[in-house]
Amino acid sequence: MSPPALETRGLRKSFGALTVANGIDFRLERGARHALIGPNGAGKTSFVELVTGALRPNAGDILLDGAEVTALPQAPRVKRGLVRTFQITALFRRLSVLENVTLAICERQGVGGGLFRPSGRYRAAIEEAFALIERLGLADDALRPVNTLAYGRQRLTEIAVSLGLAPKVLLLDEPAAGVPSSETGTIIEVIEELPPDIALLIIEHDMDLVFRLARHITVLVQGSVLVEGPPEAIGADPRVRQVYLGERVPA
């Protein structure tokens, strides 16, 4: 059997007295449509930061496609296909949509450090970027600076940039956060149409979106996995309901 796309074993991280990951064991299967949910402060975003390498764990292992990556910096993890989006849009705000995506593609192709040829001559990268933008319905905004776009379209750009990196594992950190409900539909459609071989982990608050997209759900509470299972089981689980009603689970 092939190893899971992403796995963590006993992942632990604390900042002084605050423990954000308390021994997380987690598996993301190949081609998964997996959601990570949990109340505010459950450690969801910290988990993303740990997995991508922005934070260093105090203990535990991170395996990507069966290979240990715990000690690797961010960049080589990205090269191995581990890609994330940000909860709060993190783009090159004054650069155009096309340039945002082109920069990502150039890095993936390993030409991002090229000093001599003008960037405009990397035609293949630019055309690939444009095709991606077109697919996400952003073609009309290709040359507009990102900070002039409506927020929903910025979120789409965020997804476009991550797709430009040809992810094998894609971590979507609240892809619809802050987007008016009239525009969430487009984002859900885009996520639904992602290639099935990408292992997808969606970190989300919006339960509608989670139950529409996910086939497997993990509930994180206070840095630990409370429960995991298929959506129906999670929806019916009394402990999950308690957590979301703000009550403590009796130990």
Add this chain to the structure above:
Amino acid sequence: MAEGAVDAFARRHRYRLLEALPWLAAIAAYIAFPSYLALGAQILATILFALSADLVLGYAGIVTLGHAAFFGTGAYTAGILAAHSWGEPITGLIAGGSAAALIGLLSGLIVLRTTGLTLLMQTLVVATMLAEAANKASFITGGDDGLQGMEVWPIFGRLRFDLFGNTAYFYCLTVLFLCWLAARRIVHSPFGRSLTGIRENVRRMHAIGAPVTQRRLVIYTIAAGFAGISGALIAQTTQFVSLSFLSLERSGTVLIMLIIGGIGRLYGAFIGVPLYMIAQDRFSTIDPVFWYFWIGLMMVLLVVFARGGILGLFERLRR
């Protein structure tokens, strides 16, 4: 539409007519002000210094208060060579640029691990340490008295540096032009664009898998080299180097000139430096005691009315 956007994007690096303006202006200035060629040569060399600061600050977003370290290293290297019977100017320039790039690389390995205020302090420390080293090594640098006795040979063994500054002017203009070509190429390369990415959002740059620290070190080294060439040019054309070449004031002034012109646009140096240096020359002639006040007033007005410098002002007017 589709091809249109891609084509427009792919054509961005092409030369535009407006980019000829600085060079036409430099030739016009040569014809119009023959008695100011010495100042002109200084301005041209200083533009290169500011251009190099623009690569570091404007493109890569590395805030530095120690850029004079590289300028001074280049100047002392070329100067010491010329004072010790190697006055050949071109090799002097190359030596100055290389020494400065080496200092840039070595200090960059340490200081670029940090960001923000810590980085600012560290760049300052590097320049101060070099200045103190130059002060102590007075047997070779001349210390407080400055480096004396430079003898610069004719360029290619033929073009003698004349009293009126004809040769110096065209020497500086040519070197500036070549360095500008290189800088422009760097800025438009994928590497240059990735620097802009680092400036715009360093977290995102990490997240797309770019080796951010390495990129910053590369541009820091290249820019240090340009700053060194600029210092070497001034040393060779004025035949004098002093400790002020390494001073905080020199590091600060180049930033002020760059900010007046506008940072991160490649051409800010070409506007800010002449404006500042000509104003300084005029004000200090008209008002030898009080001239710094007028420079200060000019800065205040610019900060209030022209954020983003003169180029920023033009961009807003065009919209």
